[in-house]
Each structure stands twice: as structure tokens, then as C-alpha cells.
Amino acid sequence: MANSAEPSSCLSFTSSSHLSNGSISHNIPSSTASEAAGLSLEVLSLSKLSSSLEQLLVDSTCDYSDAEIVVEGTAVGVHRCILAARSKFFHELFRSEKGSSDKEGKPKYVMTELLPFGKVGYEAFLIFLSYVYTGKLKPSPMEVSTCVDNVCAHDACRPAINFAVELMYASFIFQVPELISLFQRRLLNFVGKALVEDVIPILVVAFHCQSSQLVAQCVDRVARSDLDNICIEKELPHEVAENIRMIRLKSPPQDDENNVEAVDPLHEKRIRRIHKALDSDDVELVDLLLSESDITLDEANALHYAAAYCDPKVLSEILSLGLADVNLRNSRGYTVLHVGAMRKEPSVIVSLLTKGACASDLTLDGRSAVSICRRLTRPKDYHAKTEQGQEANKDRICVDVLEREMRRNPMAGDVSITSHTFADDLHMKLLYLENRVAFARLFFPTEAKLAMDIAHAQTTSEFAGLSASKGSSGNFREVDLNETPIMQSKRLRSRMEALMKTVEMGRRYFPHCSEVLDKFMDDDLPDLFYLERGTEDEQKIKRMRFMELKEDVHKAFSKDKAERSGLSSSSSSSSKKDGINSKLRKL
Known part of the structure; x- marks a missing residue:
């Protein structure tokens, strides 16, 4: 196994080639030559042990597993003695003898039942499992840690972030400290480069994994951004959202230059009522609230809200009222279709396009709805084959629908980009590249x-x-x-x-x-x-x-x-x- 991705914290499992390399022999005093030779032999032995244990995972002809963990519908054979020795979590789990048994008598555990929060996918679990067995961290599989956008550097796109988040969850829940430290550094590296909405999953995992340094970095990034309060309240734990709110009260977001006017509490309260009515799928109540106040659907950004958080049927009913601009931009410059693309729900996208949403509209940083969708989609999901009679892949449908719409009306607007936020984001991407x-x-x-x-x-x-x-x-x-x-x-x-x-x-x-x-x-x-x-x-x-x-x-x-x-x-x-x-x- 290539050790290009192994963490420096696990030196005992690494190759011994660096110890015998003549380029550093002059750095080893003669008095410690015997110690170096002993260390070299120890590292060599551990390296062979690592390779031998790896065969337990990769050699399908010799299945000595004594338990199974089902991840995303696929059973993964594991060896309880190894997991128990390397993880306190699994030591306690196997000692309690919980889990159903299959026909062969092997205990079977379901991943979703082992996790108190978060998600760990099949590929992420295999990477974690490989490290537990061998002490070496494999490179992230491209099909689940990159997106299908051809011009993306994959240094901070959503699939790359999500995969690191899954590995952080696995490392924390299954109690492997050296991996927690490694993936915390990776996620810290993402915080400054990612779009602010993509920082949200990093902040959630940091909160649940009690990583104070990572929480502080994410909170600072979100608090200084133009991310709206509704998104923060909807997608973050209450404690974190309240912390960001207090920071913003003391120092308003630097990027939010358009919101310099004082907020009218009554106006804000009426908008909140409309959003609550949308949450309740009560379009009639929305219509009543509109008639009893001077608030419009556009002022409440009702279409943006429905496209992001409501049942697709509710969005369709709101569109049918004919009282809102389907191409309206919110305070961040996103159209309703941009928000729908972020959600990746085909029925939402189709409803908006049917009502006249413009697929060629660009965000302030020059992204179209289809490019947003591509940047969120993994190759595994995009290229997944759908068997006859099975539900079609939503990720592929969203991209295909938006691409067809772009081909039908390819004239994209020429947006003059002068946003300071965009300039800073572009500089960070350029610095990395x-x-x-x-x-x-x-x-x-x-x-x-x-x-x-x-x-x-x-x-x-x-x-x-x-x-x-x-x-x-x-x-x-x-x-x-x-x-x-x-x-x-x-x-x-x-x-x-x-x-x-x-x-x-x-x-x-x-x-x-x-x-x-x-x-x-x-x-x-x-x-x-x-x-x-x-x-x-x-x-x-x-x-x-x-x-x-x-x-x-x-x-x-x-x-x-x-x-x-x-x-x-x-x-x-x-x-x-x-x-x-x-x-x-x-x-």
C-alpha cells in the first residue's frame, strides 16, 4: 500500500527506507548507530505486520472475519480482536455482545445504529478501517472526494469537505485520537478556502466532536460573512447559532454592506410568520398573512425560503400564486434557482424552470445553477447506473436538467463582478493553486x-x-x-x-x-x-x-x-x- 497519505503521528508503521538512506547517515552520531539499527529493524517488522494485516481486508479468498458492519446497505467483514485492540469504542461494543446474528452466526452491526449523530459512508469507513488495521492512511477515493465540475481544483469543493467530515466523525465516535488530530487539520485547511455555506458542515462536525479550535475558526468565518441569519438558525445547533448572533451584534458582518439600515422588528416579525406558515405547508395562511400586512413574498424572500427548506409541493403552490419574482436575487446575489441547485432536488429545479427561472443567471462570483450543482455532485453519484425499476439518481437528473436548459438558452448574462467578498475568495483559491x-x-x-x-x-x-x-x-x-x-x-x-x-x-x-x-x-x-x-x-x-x-x-x-x-x-x-x-x- 502506498504511504503517501499516512499521518506523521504514526511513525511506527512507516517505511524504514528513510533510516537507511545515505543522504542522512551523517546526521546520526556513531554513539547512536546501534540504536538506529534497532529502530530500523523494529520499523521493518512493523511494516511487514502492517502489510500482513492489510491482506485480511483486501484478500477476498481468505475471509477470517468474525463480525459484520453494514454500511449503506453493504456488509463489511471485520475482525473484532483487531478493532477492540485499536478502538475503545469497539472494545466496549463487542464486550456488550450487542448486535444481531446472520446465518453464519456472525454478529452484525448497522452503522447508522452506531452513530449518535452524523454520517459515515461506505468509502469513508473503508479508509478508517484500513488505518485501524495497517496504521497507514490511504488517499481519499476520487469518486467520493471530488466533484464533477471539470474546472474545479477539488481543494475545497463540497464532496471533498463532506468526505473529510465523515472521516472526522468516524475518528471521534470510534475513538482514534491520532486520526481526530489529522482530520481536524484538514478541516481547518478547508475553512479559509471554502464557500461560507460549505463551512456549515465543518462547523457542525467540529461542534459534535468538541473541537474548540475548529469551532472557533468556523464561527469567526461565518460571523464575518454575509450568510443570512435564517440559514444559520436552520442548519446549525442552537448554541452555535446564538454565539454567532451575539458576535454579529457586537461587530456586524464586514461583507454585509447592504444591510446598514436598522432592522424594523415588526417587519422582521411578519416575515418570520410567513416562513413559519411555509414550514407548516399552509399556503392558505401565507395568502392570509400577505393580505393582512404590507409584506410581499419578494420582501420575505419566500421563494428562496421554500426552495431551500420546504416540501416541493409547497414551492409549486407558492409559484402558482403568481405573486413573486422567480428570478429575484436575495441579499447574497443568489436567485431562487441558485438556491434550488444547492438543494439538489429535481422537482424543485423543474418547478422553477417551468415558471420561467433563468438558468443562465450567474452568482456574484460567476457561478451558474448548473455549475453550483456540478460542484456539489460526486462522480460516484453522477455516474451511478440505475437498474430498471429503481429510482433514478437525483444528482444526475439535476445536472442533466440544468444542462439541457442551458443548451436551450445558452445566452449567459455578463455580470460585472466587483464584490470584495468575491475578490478575497478568488485570491485564496489562486494562492492555493x-x-x-x-x-x-x-x-x-x-x-x-x-x-x-x-x-x-x-x-x-x-x-x-x-x-x-x-x-x-x-x-x-x-x-x-x-x-x-x-x-x-x-x-x-x-x-x-x-x-x-x-x-x-x-x-x-x-x-x-x-x-x-x-x-x-x-x-x-x-x-x-x-x-x-x-x-x-x-x-x-x-x-x-x-x-x-x-x-x-x-x-x-x-x-x-x-x-x-x-x-x-x-x-x-x-x-x-x-x-x-x-x-x-x-x-
């Missing part, structure tokens, strides 16, 4: 150059202490006083598209190298920047992880080189890898 491509050039120079040439990305700007080439096209953070906001937006968009295409090309033609980069960017980048900081033990762990990373780079390059055909192998990547150590130490 620039860093990722820059490290690709450092680790895999020839492969990165080929991917950049295909994408016409030229070179990278100067970031994270890495010096750009002298021919750099310039830092996107530099200000040109002659450049209008619209011109800047177009320039940054063009740059981001080129970098996204570079990453996409890398994933397509150099998948193993891309896996190493994904793991490095998610988990190791902050720590390895500062190898000499921290306690002596922390520095030792960082150096050992660095040597593992170097080995991962070599293995990934060798795999891609062996697998690809039609592309000439390059000696430059292998010749430059010996210089990675010295380059990273200078960062």
Missing part, C-alpha cells in the same frame, strides 16, 4: 512543465517563500492603478482557469505524483515550512516525515513513469529530486 503548481515544479519539474504547457499557464508567481522564475508574469497581488475592478477580475479569472487546467492535466497524466501533492498541500505544508521550529521531538518528527515525503516523491514518479505510455521518460525529474532536501530547508 499557485502554491500547488509551484511545488509541482519543485518535486516533478518535467511533469509540471508539460502540464503547464498544455494549459498555457506559463509560470507561477512568487509564493510561500518560493522564488518565481525571472520571466514571471508578475504577482497577482500587485496593484495596477490603471486597472479597473472588472479588468482585474478578468485577469484573475484567466489566471485561475489556466492553473486549474494545469492541475487537471497533472491529475490526468500523472495521478500518483498528484496524490503526493494533494497530501502534501493538505497535511504537511505548514509543518514542513518550518523544520527547525518546535521542540526537539517535534523537529525530529518533521525531519522523519520529510524523508518519508522524499521517498513518496520517488515512488510516485516511478509509478507514473512505469504506467504511462507514449510520453518520453525524463531524467530531469529524477536528477533534481536530490535537491529537494536543501531547497525545502531554506524555506
Whole structure:
């Protein structure tokens, strides 16, 4: 099993290659040579043990499992002695002897009955299970941790976040502390890059898993955003929502520039009544409330509310009243169709399109309803085959319906984007992409150059202490006083598209190298920047992880080189890898 994604906290299960590598032999004093040899033998033994235990999971011809855990309808064979030894949760569970038995007499447990909250899917449980058995963390499967948007970098799209959230739930509920720490860092990395609505599931898991640091980061991001109070109250625990409300009272959201007027309590109360009537599926009461006050459906954003939270039949009935603008934008610039796309309910989308919703309308950051839907959809769901007589896949239907509507009316509006919120979000995405491509050039120079040439990305700007080439096209953070906001937006968009295409090309033609980069960017980048900081033990762990990373780079390059055909192998990547150590130490 490749160890490109294993956490640095589990050193005893890692490869011993870094201990015998001549490049660091001079760092080991002769007085400790025997200790190093003993450690090398111990690590080698544990590595063999890890590989042997892995066979229990992957070898279907030898099923020695003595229990089953049913996840999303699929039974997963497990070995109670291993789970009980590695997890206090399973130790207590198996000791209590709960669970039904199948025909073979194996105890059977259902995942949904084991979880007091949250969700852990089949693929996430297999990743968790593999770590419990082997001490190595496999890379996240692309079919469940990426979206079907071709231009997405998959660094903070909803499927990537949801998969990490599931693994965080599993790590916390099944009580594996080292994994909790790892996935907390991953989720912290998402908070600054994700859309604010995609921070909500991170905040929910952080609250349930009692991660105060992660909660604080998410609360700060949401409180400073323009996310409306209704969404916060609907989707977050009351305690968290109240905390955000108090923060906003002390310091109003910086992004909410349009809400500078004082809120009329009576006006707000009447809007709340309309929303409660919608929650009760009582359209007649909604009509009565409208007639008794001067509030309109548009002022209450009733269509947005119904598209997000109500039964599709209620939305259809409200649309039939003919009293609301189906293409109205809310305070965040989202149309009703944008909100419907976020919900991914086909009947909602079809109802809106039937009543004249415009599929080509863009959000303030340039997304259409279909791009929103694609960014929320996993390849597993999109490409899932539907057997005759079974319910059709809703994710695929939503994307297909919106794509057909776009083909029918392809004229998209030209939106002038000057939002400060969008500019900040775009800068964060560009920062990630620039860093990722820059490290690709450092680790895999020839492969990165080929991917950049295909994408016409030229070179990278100067970031994270890495010096750009002298021919750099310039830092996107530099200000040109002659450049209008619209011109800047177009320039940054063009740059981001080129970098996204570079990453996409890398994933397509150099998948193993891309896996190493994904793991490095998610988990190791902050720590390895500062190898000499921290306690002596922390520095030792960082150096050992660095040597593992170097080995991962070599293995990934060798795999891609062996697998690809039609592309000439390059000696430059292998010749430059010996210089990675010295380059990273200078960062």
C-alpha cells in the first residue's frame, strides 16, 4: 500500500527506507548507530505486520472475519480482536455482545445504529478501517472526494469537505485520537478556502466532536460573512447559532454592506410568520398573512425560503400564486434557482424552470445553477447506473436538467463582478493553486512543465517563500492603478482557469505524483515550512516525515513513469529530486 497519505503521528508503521538512506547517515552520531539499527529493524517488522494485516481486508479468498458492519446497505467483514485492540469504542461494543446474528452466526452491526449523530459512508469507513488495521492512511477515493465540475481544483469543493467530515466523525465516535488530530487539520485547511455555506458542515462536525479550535475558526468565518441569519438558525445547533448572533451584534458582518439600515422588528416579525406558515405547508395562511400586512413574498424572500427548506409541493403552490419574482436575487446575489441547485432536488429545479427561472443567471462570483450543482455532485453519484425499476439518481437528473436548459438558452448574462467578498475568495483559491503548481515544479519539474504547457499557464508567481522564475508574469497581488475592478477580475479569472487546467492535466497524466501533492498541500505544508521550529521531538518528527515525503516523491514518479505510455521518460525529474532536501530547508 502506498504511504503517501499516512499521518506523521504514526511513525511506527512507516517505511524504514528513510533510516537507511545515505543522504542522512551523517546526521546520526556513531554513539547512536546501534540504536538506529534497532529502530530500523523494529520499523521493518512493523511494516511487514502492517502489510500482513492489510491482506485480511483486501484478500477476498481468505475471509477470517468474525463480525459484520453494514454500511449503506453493504456488509463489511471485520475482525473484532483487531478493532477492540485499536478502538475503545469497539472494545466496549463487542464486550456488550450487542448486535444481531446472520446465518453464519456472525454478529452484525448497522452503522447508522452506531452513530449518535452524523454520517459515515461506505468509502469513508473503508479508509478508517484500513488505518485501524495497517496504521497507514490511504488517499481519499476520487469518486467520493471530488466533484464533477471539470474546472474545479477539488481543494475545497463540497464532496471533498463532506468526505473529510465523515472521516472526522468516524475518528471521534470510534475513538482514534491520532486520526481526530489529522482530520481536524484538514478541516481547518478547508475553512479559509471554502464557500461560507460549505463551512456549515465543518462547523457542525467540529461542534459534535468538541473541537474548540475548529469551532472557533468556523464561527469567526461565518460571523464575518454575509450568510443570512435564517440559514444559520436552520442548519446549525442552537448554541452555535446564538454565539454567532451575539458576535454579529457586537461587530456586524464586514461583507454585509447592504444591510446598514436598522432592522424594523415588526417587519422582521411578519416575515418570520410567513416562513413559519411555509414550514407548516399552509399556503392558505401565507395568502392570509400577505393580505393582512404590507409584506410581499419578494420582501420575505419566500421563494428562496421554500426552495431551500420546504416540501416541493409547497414551492409549486407558492409559484402558482403568481405573486413573486422567480428570478429575484436575495441579499447574497443568489436567485431562487441558485438556491434550488444547492438543494439538489429535481422537482424543485423543474418547478422553477417551468415558471420561467433563468438558468443562465450567474452568482456574484460567476457561478451558474448548473455549475453550483456540478460542484456539489460526486462522480460516484453522477455516474451511478440505475437498474430498471429503481429510482433514478437525483444528482444526475439535476445536472442533466440544468444542462439541457442551458443548451436551450445558452445566452449567459455578463455580470460585472466587483464584490470584495468575491475578490478575497478568488485570491485564496489562486494562492492555493499557485502554491500547488509551484511545488509541482519543485518535486516533478518535467511533469509540471508539460502540464503547464498544455494549459498555457506559463509560470507561477512568487509564493510561500518560493522564488518565481525571472520571466514571471508578475504577482497577482500587485496593484495596477490603471486597472479597473472588472479588468482585474478578468485577469484573475484567466489566471485561475489556466492553473486549474494545469492541475487537471497533472491529475490526468500523472495521478500518483498528484496524490503526493494533494497530501502534501493538505497535511504537511505548514509543518514542513518550518523544520527547525518546535521542540526537539517535534523537529525530529518533521525531519522523519520529510524523508518519508522524499521517498513518496520517488515512488510516485516511478509509478507514473512505469504506467504511462507514449510520453518520453525524463531524467530531469529524477536528477533534481536530490535537491529537494536543501531547497525545502531554506524555506
